[in-house]
Amino acid sequence: MYLSTHSTPLEASQEVADLIIDRIKAFGPTQKKKFVMCLPTGSTPLLVYKELAKKCREGKISFEHVITINLDEYVGLHPAHPQSYYHFMEENFDIPPKQVHLLPFQPIPPHTTHTESCAEYESLITSLGGIHLLFMGIGTNGHIAFNEPASSLASRTRMIKLDQDTRRANSRFFENSLSNVPTHALTMGIGTILEAQEIVLLALGDGKAQAVKEALQGGVNHLCPASALQLHENVIIVTDNEASKNLSVRTKKYLTAQCSPIYDDQALDQDQDQAQYQNREPTPESDHNKIHPGNSLEADSYFTNNVMRTDEEHIGKSEEPRFRPNALRGASFDLSASPLCPRERGGYIDKGVNELQISHESAKPEDTRMTLTLKRPGSDSNPHTDDNAQDHTDTDNETGTGTGVSSLTGDNPLVLGNHEHAEVSITDQGDRDLHDLS
Ligand SMILES: O=P(O)(O)OC[C@H]1O[C@](O)(CO)[C@@H](O)[C@@H]1O
Structure with missing residues (x-):
């Protein structure tokens, strides 16, 4: 499982759209070899x-040889109903109807029961050769598709009674009237979902923060169906900051640092950026598995004159003239050689360019205090220290025995916003620079 957090819903959605495009292109679908993609409805996927x-x-992608399969459908809601998922797909996803597959709102003859329709949907997926990429959202109660809490983690496509929380949440689509929301739906099962080759889950907004926390930080538990994704080996969770705000620094650290084969290319990109900045040859491609976030991208690379630079000029040129949100995320830095901080083993950059959260492991000398200072553009002579400086400091006591992970930024990450240039320095109480190894 890999976590990718973004400052805004738009950035998060763009990452998902880019990922979908990337996977379709890499697959190279043809008339004979279709790309099978599973899609959600609801408000979450709209920007994607x-x-x-x-x-x-713009001609950057074609869906000509793409087949879509939907995750779920309300029982009894005619396709012409504006809230039927059939209607939703017609409105929001421009692809010829013959390439789109949905669960039927009522059994289509010769079937007479929903159970038969669901069995046929399963057969359809099998006959298509399975799902290559499954994109989905998450319910406020942790549901995926319409698998409500307590669904079997091995469940298959079936009819389900909708949870009151879900009906209440979705009543916003039904003139805010709970009685207008269907009571039942057909949903792809959790077992079916877990058979997809790759899964990307998008969570936006603070309404999803608790569900995201339970799914990623708790154990696998049928009361949070999304936690079943922990059992899948190829999952990317993409969120905005609101949806990931309840995750601990530790959870974010491990989930963003995980070496995932699907991110090897990104790691390679990061190395190339870094190499450009360092004016060195990129690591040979054969070694690229060794370059993964949290392991070998050392922050020294980003420090010049004791300042970590986050502007594009110093990170390297990207194809498009915009920040690369992932450029710094996952980088680790090593302070072990610092005479001022001999027991400090290292730190970790947890966020992207627009938001930095730096955590460190192990104990530090008692007189050491680390401070994050944010300098804004044009303020070099008078650096802006964040008003809540206390929130952005970390004392030795905070780590207790020193085995845990703590964050320089406390619960509130330092938000750099959309500044074109930002600098972060780490100093001790006497303003000595902890990163000065000389
Ligand atoms: O995106 P929303 O509208 O918050 O809905 C959450 C989830 O619930 C569903 O509507 C139920 O399938 C999903 O489509 C969606 O991912």
Whole structure:
């Protein structure tokens, strides 16, 4: 499982859209070899679908040989109903109807029961050769598709009674009237979902923060169906900051640092960025598995004159003239050689360019205090220290025995916003620079 957090819903959605495009292109679908993609409805995927439509208009992607399968459908809601998922797909995903597959709102003859329709949906997935990429959202109660809490983690496509929480949450689509929300739905099962080759889950907004926490930080538990994703080996969770705000620094650290094969290319990109900045040859491609976030991207690379630079100029040129949100995330730095901080083993950059959260492991000398200072553009002579400086300091006591992970930024990460240039320095109480190894 890999976690990717972004400052805004738009950035998060763009990452998902880029990922979908990337996977379709890498697969190279043809008339004979279709790419099978599973899609969600609801409010979460809307920006992704807009972005995909835009890229399609620009000719950057084609869905000609893509087959879509939907995760779920309300029982009894006619396709012409504006809230039926059939209608939703027609409105939001521009692809010929013959390439789109949905669960039927009522059994289609010769079937007479929903159970038969669901069995046929399972057969359809099998006959298509399985799902290559499954994109989905998460319910406020942790549901995935319409697998409500207490669904079997091995469940298959079936009819389900909707949880009151879900019906209440979705009543916003039904003129805020709970009685208008269908009571039942057909949903792909959790077992079915877990058979997809790759899964990307998008969570946006603070309404999803608790569900995201339970799914990623708690154990696998049928009361949080999304936690079943921990059992899948190829999952990316993409969130905005609001949706990931309840995750501990430790959870974020491990989930963003994990060496995931699907991110090897990104790691390679990061190395190339870094190499450009360091004016050295990139690591040979054969070694790229060794370059993964949290392991070998050392922050020294980003420090010049004791200042960590986050502007594009210093990170390296990207194809598009914009920040690369992932450029710094996952980098680790080693302070072990510092005479001022001999027991400090290292730190970790937990966020992307627009938001930095730096955590460190192990104990530090008692007189050491680490401070994050944010300098804004044009303020070099008078650096802006964050008003809540106390929130951005860490004392030795905070780590207790020194085996845990703590964050320089406390619970509130330092938000750099959209500044074009930001600098972060780490100093001790006497303003000596902890990163000065000389
Ligand atoms: O994106 P929303 O509208 O918050 O809904 C959450 C989830 O619940 C569903 O509507 C139920 O399937 C999903 O489509 C969606 O991912």
